[in-house]
Amino acid sequence: MEEYLQMFIDYLRVERQLSLNTIYSYETDLKIYLDFLKKIGRNSLEGIAKDDIMKFILDEKQRGFKTTSLARRLSALKSFHRFLLREGFVKTDPTSLIDSPKLWKRIPEVLSISEVEKLILQPNIRKSAGLRDRAILELMYATGLRISEVANLLESDLDLDIGFLKVKGKGGKERIVPLGRKALHFIQRYLQEARLALLRGRSCEYLFVSRQKKRLSRQSIWKMIKSYAQKARIRKYLTPHTLRHSFATHLLEGGADLRSVQELLGHSSISTTQIYTHINKIRLKEIHKKFHPRA
Numbered sequence: 001m002e003e004y005l006q007m008f009i010d011y012l013r014v015e016r017q018l019s020l021n022t023i024y025s026y027e028t029d030l031k032i033y034l035d036f037l038k039k040i041g042r043n044s045l046e047g048i049a050k051d052d053i054m055k056f057i058l059d060e061k062q063r064g065f066k067t068t069s070l071a072r073r074l075s076a077l078k079s080f081h082r083f084l085l086r087e088g089f090v091k092t093d094p095t096s097l098i099d100s101p102k103l104w105k106r107i108p109e110v111l112s113i114s115e116v117e118k119l120i121l122q123p124n125i126r127k128s129a130g131l132r133d134r135a136i137l138e139l140m141y142a143t144g145l146r147i148s149e150v151a152n153l154l155e156s157d158l159d160l161d162i163g164f165l166k167v168k169g170k171g172g173k174e175r176i177v178p179l180g181r182k183a184l185h186f187i188q189r190y191l192q193e194a195r196l197a198l199l200r201g202r203s204c205e206y207l208f209v210s211r212q213k214k215r216l217s218r219q220s221i222w223k224m225i226k227s228y229a230q231k232a233r234i235r236k237y238l239t240p241h242t243l244r245h246s247f248a249t250h251l252l253e254g255g256a257d258l259r260s261v262q263e264l265l266g267h268s269s270i271s272t273t274q275i276y277t278h279i280n281k282i283r284l285k286e287i288h289k290k291f292h293p294r295a
Contacts, residue, residue, distance in 0.1 A: 001034050001045055008083050029076040032060075045084060050094045053077060074098065109236045111246045116141055122228035125186075128194035129211065133224055135183070135190035136208060136216075137243070142180035143167075144247035144265050147225075147240045151218040153207040160188060169266035177264060 009027055012018045018026075036056045042048060056077075057070055065073075078095040085093045111119065120137045124130035140150060149167050157166040163179045179187070198209050206215035222240050229238050236242075244265070251261050 001037070001043070004045060004084060004089060005030055005034060005080075007087075008080050011083060025072065026076045026079070029073045030080055033073070033077055033080075046090050048081075048090075048094050050097060053094050053098055109238065109242055109245070110249045111234065111236065111242060113250060115232070115234055115236070116243070116246055116250075118232040119225075119228055119234060122231045125189075128197040131186070131190050131194040132198065132208060132216075133228070135186040135194075136221060136224070137228070138183040138186045139165075139179070140243040141247055142183035143177045144244045145177070146244060147218045147221050150208065151206075151216060151221055154205050155191075155207050156205070158187070158207065160184065167266065173266060175263065175266045 005027070008030070009023060012023050012026060033056055036059060037043075037045075037048070037052065040052065040055065042052060053074075057074060060070055060073060074095070078098075081090070081093045081095045084090045120134065120141065123133040123137070125134050136150060139145065140147075143165065145153075145167060146169070149169060152168065153165070159165070163181075163184050165177045165179055167175050167177055169175060195209060198211060199213050202213045204214060208216040208221075210216045210220060218240075225240075225243070226238060248261050248265060251264070252258070
């Protein structure tokens with residue numbers, strides 16, 4: 001196996017003309033990989049399977065290596081096995097069906113439907129700020145908007161007659177998002193009963209405003225969500241995207257297709273949206289393990 005490694009290093013040096021530092025990194029990672037293969041009884045590169053690669057990556061992860069380091073290691077393995085296949089030293093490439101650990105992002109925390117309902121019911125809608133907060137929570141769960149998108153919404157972005165919203169996302173890309181019955185109801189109530197009271201006679205083009213008679217900042221919205229989550233006794237680790245993640249996951253669980261969810265979220269690539277299919281698979285495994293007698 002060391003002979004093949006040396007041929008690969010020569011290929012990197014002569015044909016690809018990589019820097020010495022890059023070549024050294026490849027060589028170091030691949031020596032660790034070959035040592036692992038020997039440890040598990042693989043003495044030939046022919047017949048190495050995807051499971052062997054996964055065992056190596058998981059072993060490295062258990063040793064405390066971060067995702068970035070694992071991504072670099074797997075990149076080296078992929079280049080090595082592609083080289084072996086191309087040169088005819090092996091018949092298959094066991095790394096061809098393995099995603100990069102860069103895609104193995106920390107699976108985002110998702111609230112259950114009951115947890116979302118508890119969170120949304122926390123604001124005191126008898127008060128102007130509470131009614132505004134309820135409208136924001138309903139809107140975020142109904143649309144999957146980012147906090148920054150909510151903060152930057154203009155009153156003119158609303159079309160209440162048909163129940164749609166115009167959103168300007170990353171890179172200034174616009175998308176049209178349906179509001180949903182509950183979100184539409186509370187936004188209408190907010191506009192009729194709370195917004196003018198918060199502005200106290202001043203004008204503001206932004207949809208959601210503060211007691212300071214100006215746009216509600218993304219930091220204020222995030223602080224508000226965390227506060228209501230504490231009141232609802234939600235113990236999960238929340239991020240500014242938690243409601244967005246929950247929106248997408250619950251849509252897919254309800255049978256929505258991936259392309260539609262991609263469009264609603266404003267993702268330019270469907271690979272970004274596919275993280276939610278991984279969430280579904282993981283949750284299904286957890287449910288199976290927990291409740292099946294032979295899991």
